[in-house]
Amino acid sequence: MSDIRTFDMFCGGGGSSLGARAAGARIVGGVDLWAPATDSFTLNFPGAAVFNKDLRQLTPSAVIKKTGDIDLLLSSPECTHHTCARGSKPQSEESKETALQVIRYAKAMKPRWIVLENVVHMRPWARYPELKEKLGAIGYHLREQILDASNFGVPQKRRRLFLLADLKAVPQAVLPNDEAVLSARSILDPEGTWPTTVLRTPGRAKDTLARADRAIAQLGSKASFLLVYYGSDGAGGWQSLDMPLRTVTTIDRFALVRPGPDGKHRMRMLQPSEIRRAMGFPEGYVFPDVTRRERVKLLGNAVCSPVMTAIVRSLCQPSVSHEIASRPAVGRAWCSDARSLPSERVAA
Structure with missing residues:
Protein backbone atom coordinates (compact mmCIF):
# COMPACT_ATOMS: atom_id res chain seq x y z
CA MET A 1 0.00 0.00 0.00
CA SER A 2 2.86 2.41 0.69
CA ASP A 3 3.68 2.26 -3.02
CA ILE A 4 0.31 3.72 -3.99
CA ARG A 5 1.20 7.28 -4.93
CA THR A 6 -1.81 9.53 -4.47
CA PHE A 7 -2.71 12.96 -5.83
CA ASP A 8 -5.68 14.89 -4.43
CA MET A 9 -7.61 17.20 -6.78
CA PHE A 10 -9.71 19.79 -4.88
CA CYS A 11 -7.76 18.66 -1.82
CA GLY A 12 -9.44 21.05 0.62
CA GLY A 13 -8.37 20.49 4.21
CA GLY A 14 -7.21 17.00 3.35
CA GLY A 15 -10.09 14.71 4.41
CA SER A 16 -9.75 12.34 1.45
CA SER A 17 -5.97 12.22 1.72
CA LEU A 18 -6.12 11.60 5.48
CA GLY A 19 -8.32 8.61 4.76
CA ALA A 20 -6.12 7.31 1.96
CA ARG A 21 -3.03 7.70 4.15
CA ALA A 22 -4.72 5.78 6.95
CA ALA A 23 -5.25 2.97 4.43
CA GLY A 24 -1.51 2.98 3.74
CA ALA A 25 -1.31 5.08 0.58
CA ARG A 26 1.41 7.68 0.08
CA ILE A 27 0.14 11.24 -0.46
CA VAL A 28 2.46 12.94 -2.95
CA GLY A 29 0.48 16.03 -3.89
CA GLY A 30 -2.69 18.11 -3.83
CA VAL A 31 -4.21 21.15 -5.47
CA ASP A 32 -6.80 23.67 -4.29
CA LEU A 33 -7.61 27.27 -5.18
CA TRP A 34 -8.37 28.30 -1.57
CA ALA A 35 -5.23 29.28 0.36
CA PRO A 36 -6.41 28.05 3.81
CA ALA A 37 -6.96 24.62 2.24
CA THR A 38 -3.48 24.36 0.77
CA ASP A 39 -2.01 25.75 4.01
CA SER A 40 -3.76 22.95 5.88
CA PHE A 41 -2.65 20.36 3.34
CA THR A 42 0.96 21.51 3.61
CA LEU A 43 0.89 21.21 7.41
CA ASN A 44 -0.65 17.75 7.44
CA PHE A 45 1.24 16.24 4.50
CA PRO A 46 4.81 17.51 4.78
CA GLY A 47 6.81 16.60 1.72
CA ALA A 48 3.81 16.53 -0.62
CA ALA A 49 3.80 18.87 -3.62
CA VAL A 50 1.02 21.40 -3.02
CA PHE A 51 -0.40 23.69 -5.70
CA ASN A 52 -2.41 26.74 -4.65
CA LYS A 53 -4.15 27.56 -7.92
CA ASP A 54 -7.11 26.80 -10.14
CA LEU A 55 -6.53 23.24 -11.33
CA ARG A 56 -8.00 24.23 -14.68
CA GLN A 57 -4.92 26.41 -15.14
CA LEU A 58 -2.58 23.67 -13.87
CA THR A 59 -1.24 21.11 -16.31
CA PRO A 60 -1.02 17.46 -15.27
CA SER A 61 2.51 17.40 -16.68
CA ALA A 62 3.51 20.12 -14.21
CA VAL A 63 2.10 17.99 -11.40
CA ILE A 64 3.85 14.82 -12.52
CA LYS A 65 7.13 16.72 -12.79
CA LYS A 66 6.97 17.29 -9.02
CA THR A 67 5.15 14.17 -7.83
CA GLY A 68 6.26 11.42 -10.17
CA ASP A 69 3.81 8.78 -11.38
CA ILE A 70 0.33 8.71 -9.83
CA ASP A 71 -1.46 5.48 -8.91
CA LEU A 72 -4.54 6.89 -7.19
CA LEU A 73 -6.34 10.10 -8.14
CA LEU A 74 -8.76 11.59 -5.61
CA SER A 75 -11.25 14.21 -6.78
CA SER A 76 -13.94 16.14 -4.88
CA PRO A 77 -15.20 18.74 -7.37
CA GLU A 78 -17.18 21.81 -6.34
CA CYS A 79 -20.56 20.70 -5.03
CA THR A 80 -22.45 23.84 -3.92
CA HIS A 81 -24.06 24.40 -7.30
CA HIS A 82 -25.51 20.87 -7.36
CA THR A 83 -27.61 21.55 -4.24
CA CYS A 84 -30.03 24.04 -2.74
CA ALA A 85 -27.23 25.41 -0.53
CA ARG A 86 -27.21 28.66 -2.53
CA GLY A 87 -30.90 29.25 -1.85
CA SER A 88 -32.47 31.33 -4.60
CA LYS A 89 -29.13 32.28 -6.14
CA PRO A 90 -28.60 30.94 -9.68
CA GLN A 91 -26.47 27.83 -10.08
CA SER A 92 -23.28 27.97 -12.10
CA GLU A 93 -22.75 25.42 -14.84
CA GLU A 94 -19.10 26.46 -14.97
CA SER A 95 -18.73 25.39 -11.35
CA LYS A 96 -20.38 22.02 -12.02
CA GLU A 97 -18.10 21.42 -14.99
CA THR A 98 -15.00 21.43 -12.77
CA ALA A 99 -15.87 17.74 -12.30
CA LEU A 100 -14.91 17.11 -15.92
CA GLN A 101 -11.31 18.06 -15.11
CA VAL A 102 -10.85 14.55 -13.75
CA ILE A 103 -10.95 13.33 -17.36
CA ARG A 104 -8.08 15.59 -18.39
CA TYR A 105 -5.98 14.51 -15.42
CA ALA A 106 -6.83 10.84 -15.87
CA LYS A 107 -5.77 10.89 -19.52
CA ALA A 108 -2.39 12.42 -18.68
CA MET A 109 -1.62 10.65 -15.39
CA LYS A 110 -3.17 7.26 -16.20
CA PRO A 111 -3.64 6.32 -12.53
CA ARG A 112 -4.73 2.77 -11.78
CA TRP A 113 -7.57 4.06 -9.57
CA ILE A 114 -9.80 7.14 -9.36
CA VAL A 115 -12.21 8.10 -6.58
CA LEU A 116 -14.58 10.96 -7.35
CA GLU A 117 -16.75 12.23 -4.46
CA ASN A 118 -19.65 14.64 -4.51
CA VAL A 119 -23.12 15.30 -3.15
CA VAL A 120 -25.85 12.86 -4.15
CA HIS A 121 -27.48 15.70 -6.09
CA MET A 122 -24.75 15.38 -8.69
CA ARG A 123 -26.46 12.30 -10.18
CA PRO A 124 -29.23 14.22 -12.02
CA TRP A 125 -26.69 16.66 -13.53
CA ALA A 126 -27.03 16.59 -17.32
CA ARG A 127 -23.31 16.00 -17.87
CA TYR A 128 -22.83 13.28 -15.25
CA PRO A 129 -23.51 10.47 -17.78
CA GLU A 130 -20.96 12.10 -20.08
CA LEU A 131 -18.38 12.06 -17.27
CA LYS A 132 -18.88 8.33 -16.76
CA GLU A 133 -18.90 7.62 -20.48
CA LYS A 134 -15.59 9.43 -21.03
CA LEU A 135 -13.92 7.66 -18.12
CA GLY A 136 -15.11 4.38 -19.62
CA ALA A 137 -13.72 5.36 -23.01
CA ILE A 138 -10.30 5.91 -21.43
CA GLY A 139 -10.46 2.36 -20.12
CA TYR A 140 -11.87 2.61 -16.61
CA HIS A 141 -14.33 0.16 -15.09
CA LEU A 142 -16.75 2.04 -12.83
CA ARG A 143 -18.80 1.47 -9.73
CA GLU A 144 -21.16 4.08 -8.35
CA GLN A 145 -22.11 4.02 -4.68
CA ILE A 146 -23.87 6.24 -2.18
CA LEU A 147 -22.24 5.83 1.21
CA ASP A 148 -23.33 7.17 4.59
CA ALA A 149 -20.43 8.12 6.86
CA SER A 150 -22.32 6.90 9.93
CA ASN A 151 -21.88 3.34 8.62
CA PHE A 152 -18.10 3.73 8.82
CA GLY A 153 -17.52 4.71 12.43
CA VAL A 154 -18.15 8.42 11.82
CA PRO A 155 -20.53 10.16 14.30
CA GLN A 156 -22.34 11.98 11.49
CA LYS A 157 -25.15 11.26 9.04
CA ARG A 158 -23.51 12.25 5.77
CA ARG A 159 -24.60 10.62 2.51
CA ARG A 160 -22.30 11.19 -0.44
CA LEU A 161 -21.92 9.89 -3.97
CA PHE A 162 -18.70 8.06 -4.79
CA LEU A 163 -17.71 7.11 -8.33
CA LEU A 164 -14.96 4.48 -8.17
CA ALA A 165 -12.81 3.71 -11.20
CA ASP A 166 -10.22 0.99 -11.85
CA LEU A 167 -8.28 0.36 -15.06
CA LYS A 168 -8.08 -3.39 -14.44
CA ALA A 169 -11.30 -4.45 -12.77
CA VAL A 170 -14.78 -3.42 -11.76
CA PRO A 171 -14.23 -2.07 -8.24
CA GLN A 172 -15.66 -4.13 -5.45
CA ALA A 173 -18.59 -2.79 -3.46
CA VAL A 174 -17.46 -0.84 -0.42
CA LEU A 175 -19.12 -2.39 2.63
CA PRO A 176 -19.83 -0.79 6.03
CA ASN A 177 -17.48 -1.75 8.82
CA ASP A 178 -18.49 -3.57 11.98
CA GLU A 179 -18.05 -0.59 14.29
CA ALA A 180 -20.95 0.59 16.43
CA VAL A 181 -22.83 3.67 15.25
CA LEU A 182 -21.43 6.67 17.12
CA SER A 183 -23.59 9.46 18.49
CA ALA A 184 -23.12 13.23 18.55
CA ARG A 185 -22.42 12.90 22.28
CA SER A 186 -19.09 11.22 21.44
CA ILE A 187 -17.66 14.33 19.76
CA LEU A 188 -18.18 16.78 22.62
CA ASP A 189 -15.31 18.37 24.51
CA GLN A 271 -16.27 24.15 18.17
CA PRO A 272 -13.88 23.16 15.35
CA SER A 273 -12.32 20.49 17.61
CA GLU A 274 -15.73 18.85 17.95
CA ILE A 275 -16.63 19.20 14.29
CA ARG A 276 -13.25 17.64 13.45
CA ARG A 277 -14.28 14.54 15.41
CA ALA A 278 -17.64 14.54 13.65
CA MET A 279 -15.76 14.38 10.32
CA GLY A 280 -13.63 11.46 11.53
CA PHE A 281 -10.39 13.42 11.24
CA PRO A 282 -7.59 12.06 13.47
CA GLU A 283 -6.63 13.76 16.73
CA GLY A 284 -3.28 14.78 15.24
CA TYR A 285 -4.84 16.90 12.50
CA VAL A 286 -3.25 20.36 12.42
CA PHE A 287 -5.33 23.44 11.61
CA PRO A 288 -3.61 26.31 9.78
CA ASP A 289 -3.50 29.75 11.37
CA VAL A 290 -6.92 30.87 10.12
CA THR A 291 -10.13 32.13 11.67
CA ARG A 292 -12.63 29.90 13.43
CA ARG A 293 -15.06 30.44 10.55
CA GLU A 294 -12.45 29.26 8.05
CA ARG A 295 -11.75 26.17 10.15
CA VAL A 296 -15.44 25.30 10.07
CA LYS A 297 -15.47 25.79 6.30
CA LEU A 298 -12.40 23.57 5.89
CA LEU A 299 -14.17 20.77 7.74
CA GLY A 300 -17.57 21.21 6.13
CA ASN A 301 -16.04 21.02 2.64
CA ALA A 302 -14.15 17.82 3.43
CA VAL A 303 -14.64 14.09 2.97
CA CYS A 304 -14.99 12.02 6.13
CA SER A 305 -11.61 10.32 6.28
CA PRO A 306 -12.77 6.88 7.59
CA VAL A 307 -15.04 6.55 4.55
CA MET A 308 -12.09 7.14 2.23
CA THR A 309 -10.00 4.67 4.23
CA ALA A 310 -12.61 1.98 3.59
CA ILE A 311 -12.80 2.89 -0.11
CA VAL A 312 -9.04 2.76 -0.70
CA ARG A 313 -8.71 -0.55 1.15
CA SER A 314 -11.55 -1.98 -0.91
CA LEU A 315 -10.05 -0.75 -4.20
CA CYS A 316 -6.66 -2.23 -3.44
CA GLN A 317 -7.91 -5.59 -2.18
CA PRO A 318 -7.44 -8.28 -4.85
CA SER A 319 -10.59 -10.00 -6.04
CA VAL A 320 -10.47 -12.72 -8.68
CA SER A 321 -14.21 -12.51 -9.25
CA HIS A 322 -13.94 -8.85 -10.29
CA GLU A 323 -10.74 -9.10 -12.33
CA ILE A 324 -11.62 -8.47 -15.97
CA ALA A 325 -8.45 -6.83 -17.17
CA SER A 326 -8.43 -8.89 -20.34
CA ARG A 327 -11.57 -7.23 -21.67
CA PRO A 328 -11.32 -4.52 -24.36
CA ALA A 329 -10.77 -0.99 -23.10
CA VAL A 330 -13.67 0.57 -25.02
CA GLY A 331 -17.07 -0.02 -23.46
CA ARG A 332 -15.72 -0.89 -20.01
CA ALA A 333 -18.23 -2.24 -17.53
CA TRP A 334 -19.68 -0.18 -14.74
CA CYS A 335 -21.97 -0.91 -11.84
CA SER A 336 -24.21 1.21 -9.65
CA ASP A 337 -24.73 0.34 -6.01
CA ALA A 338 -26.51 3.57 -5.18
CA ARG A 339 -29.20 1.67 -3.28
CA SER A 340 -27.13 -1.25 -2.04
CA LEU A 341 -26.22 0.02 1.42
CA PRO A 342 -28.48 0.72 4.37
CA SER A 343 -29.11 4.44 4.57
CA GLU A 344 -31.58 6.83 6.09
CA ARG A 345 -32.90 9.76 4.15
CA VAL A 346 -31.76 12.71 6.21
CA ALA A 347 -31.74 16.27 4.87
CA ALA A 348 -28.56 18.28 5.18
Whole structure:
Protein backbone atom coordinates (compact mmCIF):
# COMPACT_ATOMS: atom_id res chain seq x y z
CA MET A 1 0.00 0.00 0.00
CA SER A 2 2.86 2.41 0.69
CA ASP A 3 3.68 2.26 -3.02
CA ILE A 4 0.31 3.72 -3.99
CA ARG A 5 1.20 7.28 -4.93
CA THR A 6 -1.81 9.53 -4.47
CA PHE A 7 -2.71 12.96 -5.83
CA ASP A 8 -5.68 14.89 -4.43
CA MET A 9 -7.61 17.20 -6.78
CA PHE A 10 -9.71 19.79 -4.88
CA CYS A 11 -7.76 18.66 -1.82
CA GLY A 12 -9.44 21.05 0.62
CA GLY A 13 -8.37 20.49 4.21
CA GLY A 14 -7.21 17.00 3.35
CA GLY A 15 -10.09 14.71 4.41
CA SER A 16 -9.75 12.34 1.45
CA SER A 17 -5.97 12.22 1.72
CA LEU A 18 -6.12 11.60 5.48
CA GLY A 19 -8.32 8.61 4.76
CA ALA A 20 -6.12 7.31 1.96
CA ARG A 21 -3.03 7.70 4.15
CA ALA A 22 -4.72 5.78 6.95
CA ALA A 23 -5.25 2.97 4.43
CA GLY A 24 -1.51 2.98 3.74
CA ALA A 25 -1.31 5.08 0.58
CA ARG A 26 1.41 7.68 0.08
CA ILE A 27 0.14 11.24 -0.46
CA VAL A 28 2.46 12.94 -2.95
CA GLY A 29 0.48 16.03 -3.89
CA GLY A 30 -2.69 18.11 -3.83
CA VAL A 31 -4.21 21.15 -5.47
CA ASP A 32 -6.80 23.67 -4.29
CA LEU A 33 -7.61 27.27 -5.18
CA TRP A 34 -8.37 28.30 -1.57
CA ALA A 35 -5.23 29.28 0.36
CA PRO A 36 -6.41 28.05 3.81
CA ALA A 37 -6.96 24.62 2.24
CA THR A 38 -3.48 24.36 0.77
CA ASP A 39 -2.01 25.75 4.01
CA SER A 40 -3.76 22.95 5.88
CA PHE A 41 -2.65 20.36 3.34
CA THR A 42 0.96 21.51 3.61
CA LEU A 43 0.89 21.21 7.41
CA ASN A 44 -0.65 17.75 7.44
CA PHE A 45 1.24 16.24 4.50
CA PRO A 46 4.81 17.51 4.78
CA GLY A 47 6.81 16.60 1.72
CA ALA A 48 3.81 16.53 -0.62
CA ALA A 49 3.80 18.87 -3.62
CA VAL A 50 1.02 21.40 -3.02
CA PHE A 51 -0.40 23.69 -5.70
CA ASN A 52 -2.41 26.74 -4.65
CA LYS A 53 -4.15 27.56 -7.92
CA ASP A 54 -7.11 26.80 -10.14
CA LEU A 55 -6.53 23.24 -11.33
CA ARG A 56 -8.00 24.23 -14.68
CA GLN A 57 -4.92 26.41 -15.14
CA LEU A 58 -2.58 23.67 -13.87
CA THR A 59 -1.24 21.11 -16.31
CA PRO A 60 -1.02 17.46 -15.27
CA SER A 61 2.51 17.40 -16.68
CA ALA A 62 3.51 20.12 -14.21
CA VAL A 63 2.10 17.99 -11.40
CA ILE A 64 3.85 14.82 -12.52
CA LYS A 65 7.13 16.72 -12.79
CA LYS A 66 6.97 17.29 -9.02
CA THR A 67 5.15 14.17 -7.83
CA GLY A 68 6.26 11.42 -10.17
CA ASP A 69 3.81 8.78 -11.38
CA ILE A 70 0.33 8.71 -9.83
CA ASP A 71 -1.46 5.48 -8.91
CA LEU A 72 -4.54 6.89 -7.19
CA LEU A 73 -6.34 10.10 -8.14
CA LEU A 74 -8.76 11.59 -5.61
CA SER A 75 -11.25 14.21 -6.78
CA SER A 76 -13.94 16.14 -4.88
CA PRO A 77 -15.20 18.74 -7.37
CA GLU A 78 -17.18 21.81 -6.34
CA CYS A 79 -20.56 20.70 -5.03
CA THR A 80 -22.45 23.84 -3.92
CA HIS A 81 -24.06 24.40 -7.30
CA HIS A 82 -25.51 20.87 -7.36
CA THR A 83 -27.61 21.55 -4.24
CA CYS A 84 -30.03 24.04 -2.74
CA ALA A 85 -27.23 25.41 -0.53
CA ARG A 86 -27.21 28.66 -2.53
CA GLY A 87 -30.90 29.25 -1.85
CA SER A 88 -32.47 31.33 -4.60
CA LYS A 89 -29.13 32.28 -6.14
CA PRO A 90 -28.60 30.94 -9.68
CA GLN A 91 -26.47 27.83 -10.08
CA SER A 92 -23.28 27.97 -12.10
CA GLU A 93 -22.75 25.42 -14.84
CA GLU A 94 -19.10 26.46 -14.97
CA SER A 95 -18.73 25.39 -11.35
CA LYS A 96 -20.38 22.02 -12.02
CA GLU A 97 -18.10 21.42 -14.99
CA THR A 98 -15.00 21.43 -12.77
CA ALA A 99 -15.87 17.74 -12.30
CA LEU A 100 -14.91 17.11 -15.92
CA GLN A 101 -11.31 18.06 -15.11
CA VAL A 102 -10.85 14.55 -13.75
CA ILE A 103 -10.95 13.33 -17.36
CA ARG A 104 -8.08 15.59 -18.39
CA TYR A 105 -5.98 14.51 -15.42
CA ALA A 106 -6.83 10.84 -15.87
CA LYS A 107 -5.77 10.89 -19.52
CA ALA A 108 -2.39 12.42 -18.68
CA MET A 109 -1.62 10.65 -15.39
CA LYS A 110 -3.17 7.26 -16.20
CA PRO A 111 -3.64 6.32 -12.53
CA ARG A 112 -4.73 2.77 -11.78
CA TRP A 113 -7.57 4.06 -9.57
CA ILE A 114 -9.80 7.14 -9.36
CA VAL A 115 -12.21 8.10 -6.58
CA LEU A 116 -14.58 10.96 -7.35
CA GLU A 117 -16.75 12.23 -4.46
CA ASN A 118 -19.65 14.64 -4.51
CA VAL A 119 -23.12 15.30 -3.15
CA VAL A 120 -25.85 12.86 -4.15
CA HIS A 121 -27.48 15.70 -6.09
CA MET A 122 -24.75 15.38 -8.69
CA ARG A 123 -26.46 12.30 -10.18
CA PRO A 124 -29.23 14.22 -12.02
CA TRP A 125 -26.69 16.66 -13.53
CA ALA A 126 -27.03 16.59 -17.32
CA ARG A 127 -23.31 16.00 -17.87
CA TYR A 128 -22.83 13.28 -15.25
CA PRO A 129 -23.51 10.47 -17.78
CA GLU A 130 -20.96 12.10 -20.08
CA LEU A 131 -18.38 12.06 -17.27
CA LYS A 132 -18.88 8.33 -16.76
CA GLU A 133 -18.90 7.62 -20.48
CA LYS A 134 -15.59 9.43 -21.03
CA LEU A 135 -13.92 7.66 -18.12
CA GLY A 136 -15.11 4.38 -19.62
CA ALA A 137 -13.72 5.36 -23.01
CA ILE A 138 -10.30 5.91 -21.43
CA GLY A 139 -10.46 2.36 -20.12
CA TYR A 140 -11.87 2.61 -16.61
CA HIS A 141 -14.33 0.16 -15.09
CA LEU A 142 -16.75 2.04 -12.83
CA ARG A 143 -18.80 1.47 -9.73
CA GLU A 144 -21.16 4.08 -8.35
CA GLN A 145 -22.11 4.02 -4.68
CA ILE A 146 -23.87 6.24 -2.18
CA LEU A 147 -22.24 5.83 1.21
CA ASP A 148 -23.33 7.17 4.59
CA ALA A 149 -20.43 8.12 6.86
CA SER A 150 -22.32 6.90 9.93
CA ASN A 151 -21.88 3.34 8.62
CA PHE A 152 -18.10 3.73 8.82
CA GLY A 153 -17.52 4.71 12.43
CA VAL A 154 -18.15 8.42 11.82
CA PRO A 155 -20.53 10.16 14.30
CA GLN A 156 -22.34 11.98 11.49
CA LYS A 157 -25.15 11.26 9.04
CA ARG A 158 -23.51 12.25 5.77
CA ARG A 159 -24.60 10.62 2.51
CA ARG A 160 -22.30 11.19 -0.44
CA LEU A 161 -21.92 9.89 -3.97
CA PHE A 162 -18.70 8.06 -4.79
CA LEU A 163 -17.71 7.11 -8.33
CA LEU A 164 -14.96 4.48 -8.17
CA ALA A 165 -12.81 3.71 -11.20
CA ASP A 166 -10.22 0.99 -11.85
CA LEU A 167 -8.28 0.36 -15.06
CA LYS A 168 -8.08 -3.39 -14.44
CA ALA A 169 -11.30 -4.45 -12.77
CA VAL A 170 -14.78 -3.42 -11.76
CA PRO A 171 -14.23 -2.07 -8.24
CA GLN A 172 -15.66 -4.13 -5.45
CA ALA A 173 -18.59 -2.79 -3.46
CA VAL A 174 -17.46 -0.84 -0.42
CA LEU A 175 -19.12 -2.39 2.63
CA PRO A 176 -19.83 -0.79 6.03
CA ASN A 177 -17.48 -1.75 8.82
CA ASP A 178 -18.49 -3.57 11.98
CA GLU A 179 -18.05 -0.59 14.29
CA ALA A 180 -20.95 0.59 16.43
CA VAL A 181 -22.83 3.67 15.25
CA LEU A 182 -21.43 6.67 17.12
CA SER A 183 -23.59 9.46 18.49
CA ALA A 184 -23.12 13.23 18.55
CA ARG A 185 -22.42 12.90 22.28
CA SER A 186 -19.09 11.22 21.44
CA ILE A 187 -17.66 14.33 19.76
CA LEU A 188 -18.18 16.78 22.62
CA ASP A 189 -15.31 18.37 24.51
CA PRO A 190 -15.54 17.98 28.31
CA GLU A 191 -18.10 20.22 29.98
CA GLY A 192 -16.53 23.49 31.00
CA THR A 193 -14.00 23.56 28.16
CA TRP A 194 -15.83 26.36 26.34
CA PRO A 195 -17.77 29.36 27.66
CA THR A 196 -21.56 29.26 27.50
CA THR A 197 -24.36 31.81 27.61
CA VAL A 198 -27.80 31.64 29.17
CA LEU A 199 -30.32 30.38 26.61
CA ARG A 200 -33.19 32.64 27.59
CA THR A 201 -31.91 36.18 27.28
CA PRO A 202 -33.81 39.26 26.00
CA GLY A 203 -31.77 39.39 22.79
CA ARG A 204 -32.12 35.71 21.85
CA ALA A 205 -33.85 35.12 18.51
CA LYS A 206 -37.43 33.89 18.78
CA ASP A 207 -36.75 31.07 16.31
CA THR A 208 -33.87 29.81 18.46
CA LEU A 209 -36.07 29.74 21.55
CA ALA A 210 -38.82 27.99 19.60
CA ARG A 211 -36.36 25.25 18.56
CA ALA A 212 -35.25 24.85 22.17
CA ASP A 213 -38.84 24.70 23.43
CA ARG A 214 -39.66 21.92 20.97
CA ALA A 215 -36.64 19.92 22.12
CA ILE A 216 -37.43 20.41 25.82
CA ALA A 217 -41.06 19.42 25.26
CA GLN A 218 -39.85 16.17 23.67
CA LEU A 219 -36.88 15.32 25.91
CA GLY A 220 -37.71 16.96 29.20
CA SER A 221 -36.04 19.87 30.98
CA LYS A 222 -33.06 17.85 32.25
CA ALA A 223 -31.77 16.61 28.88
CA SER A 224 -29.00 18.13 26.77
CA PHE A 225 -29.56 18.50 23.04
CA LEU A 226 -28.40 20.26 19.88
CA LEU A 227 -30.09 23.12 18.09
CA VAL A 228 -29.76 22.83 14.32
CA TYR A 229 -29.73 25.95 12.17
CA TYR A 230 -29.81 26.48 8.37
CA GLY A 231 -31.89 23.62 7.12
CA SER A 232 -35.16 21.91 7.85
CA ASP A 233 -36.33 18.34 7.54
CA GLY A 234 -39.37 18.34 9.75
CA ALA A 235 -37.27 17.54 12.85
CA GLY A 236 -38.10 20.84 14.51
CA GLY A 237 -34.66 22.43 14.32
CA TRP A 238 -33.05 20.25 16.98
CA GLN A 239 -31.60 16.80 17.44
CA SER A 240 -30.81 14.37 20.23
CA LEU A 241 -27.22 13.81 21.33
CA ASP A 242 -27.88 10.08 21.16
CA MET A 243 -27.93 9.96 17.36
CA PRO A 244 -25.18 10.81 14.85
CA LEU A 245 -24.74 14.49 14.10
CA ARG A 246 -26.66 15.77 11.14
CA THR A 247 -24.61 16.74 8.09
CA VAL A 248 -21.76 19.15 8.79
CA THR A 249 -21.71 22.08 6.36
CA THR A 250 -19.35 24.99 5.76
CA ILE A 251 -21.11 27.27 8.24
CA ASP A 252 -21.87 27.10 11.96
CA ARG A 253 -25.18 25.31 12.39
CA PHE A 254 -25.03 23.38 15.67
CA ALA A 255 -25.50 24.78 19.18
CA LEU A 256 -25.21 22.62 22.28
CA VAL A 257 -27.83 23.28 24.97
CA ARG A 258 -27.39 21.93 28.49
CA PRO A 259 -29.40 22.47 31.69
CA GLY A 260 -27.41 24.39 34.31
CA PRO A 261 -27.27 23.70 38.07
CA ASP A 262 -29.45 26.77 38.61
CA GLY A 263 -32.17 25.29 36.42
CA LYS A 264 -31.42 27.63 33.53
CA HIS A 265 -30.39 26.19 30.18
CA ARG A 266 -27.09 27.39 28.77
CA MET A 267 -25.82 27.13 25.20
CA ARG A 268 -22.76 27.43 22.98
CA MET A 269 -21.87 26.65 19.38
CA LEU A 270 -19.99 23.46 18.58
CA GLN A 271 -16.27 24.15 18.17
CA PRO A 272 -13.88 23.16 15.35
CA SER A 273 -12.32 20.49 17.61
CA GLU A 274 -15.73 18.85 17.95
CA ILE A 275 -16.63 19.20 14.29
CA ARG A 276 -13.25 17.64 13.45
CA ARG A 277 -14.28 14.54 15.41
CA ALA A 278 -17.64 14.54 13.65
CA MET A 279 -15.76 14.38 10.32
CA GLY A 280 -13.63 11.46 11.53
CA PHE A 281 -10.39 13.42 11.24
CA PRO A 282 -7.59 12.06 13.47
CA GLU A 283 -6.63 13.76 16.73
CA GLY A 284 -3.28 14.78 15.24
CA TYR A 285 -4.84 16.90 12.50
CA VAL A 286 -3.25 20.36 12.42
CA PHE A 287 -5.33 23.44 11.61
CA PRO A 288 -3.61 26.31 9.78
CA ASP A 289 -3.50 29.75 11.37
CA VAL A 290 -6.92 30.87 10.12
CA THR A 291 -10.13 32.13 11.67
CA ARG A 292 -12.63 29.90 13.43
CA ARG A 293 -15.06 30.44 10.55
CA GLU A 294 -12.45 29.26 8.05
CA ARG A 295 -11.75 26.17 10.15
CA VAL A 296 -15.44 25.30 10.07
CA LYS A 297 -15.47 25.79 6.30
CA LEU A 298 -12.40 23.57 5.89
CA LEU A 299 -14.17 20.77 7.74
CA GLY A 300 -17.57 21.21 6.13
CA ASN A 301 -16.04 21.02 2.64
CA ALA A 302 -14.15 17.82 3.43
CA VAL A 303 -14.64 14.09 2.97
CA CYS A 304 -14.99 12.02 6.13
CA SER A 305 -11.61 10.32 6.28
CA PRO A 306 -12.77 6.88 7.59
CA VAL A 307 -15.04 6.55 4.55
CA MET A 308 -12.09 7.14 2.23
CA THR A 309 -10.00 4.67 4.23
CA ALA A 310 -12.61 1.98 3.59
CA ILE A 311 -12.80 2.89 -0.11
CA VAL A 312 -9.04 2.76 -0.70
CA ARG A 313 -8.71 -0.55 1.15
CA SER A 314 -11.55 -1.98 -0.91
CA LEU A 315 -10.05 -0.75 -4.20
CA CYS A 316 -6.66 -2.23 -3.44
CA GLN A 317 -7.91 -5.59 -2.18
CA PRO A 318 -7.44 -8.28 -4.85
CA SER A 319 -10.59 -10.00 -6.04
CA VAL A 320 -10.47 -12.72 -8.68
CA SER A 321 -14.21 -12.51 -9.25
CA HIS A 322 -13.94 -8.85 -10.29
CA GLU A 323 -10.74 -9.10 -12.33
CA ILE A 324 -11.62 -8.47 -15.97
CA ALA A 325 -8.45 -6.83 -17.17
CA SER A 326 -8.43 -8.89 -20.34
CA ARG A 327 -11.57 -7.23 -21.67
CA PRO A 328 -11.32 -4.52 -24.36
CA ALA A 329 -10.77 -0.99 -23.10
CA VAL A 330 -13.67 0.57 -25.02
CA GLY A 331 -17.07 -0.02 -23.46
CA ARG A 332 -15.72 -0.89 -20.01
CA ALA A 333 -18.23 -2.24 -17.53
CA TRP A 334 -19.68 -0.18 -14.74
CA CYS A 335 -21.97 -0.91 -11.84
CA SER A 336 -24.21 1.21 -9.65
CA ASP A 337 -24.73 0.34 -6.01
CA ALA A 338 -26.51 3.57 -5.18
CA ARG A 339 -29.20 1.67 -3.28
CA SER A 340 -27.13 -1.25 -2.04
CA LEU A 341 -26.22 0.02 1.42
CA PRO A 342 -28.48 0.72 4.37
CA SER A 343 -29.11 4.44 4.57
CA GLU A 344 -31.58 6.83 6.09
CA ARG A 345 -32.90 9.76 4.15
CA VAL A 346 -31.76 12.71 6.21
CA ALA A 347 -31.74 16.27 4.87
CA ALA A 348 -28.56 18.28 5.18
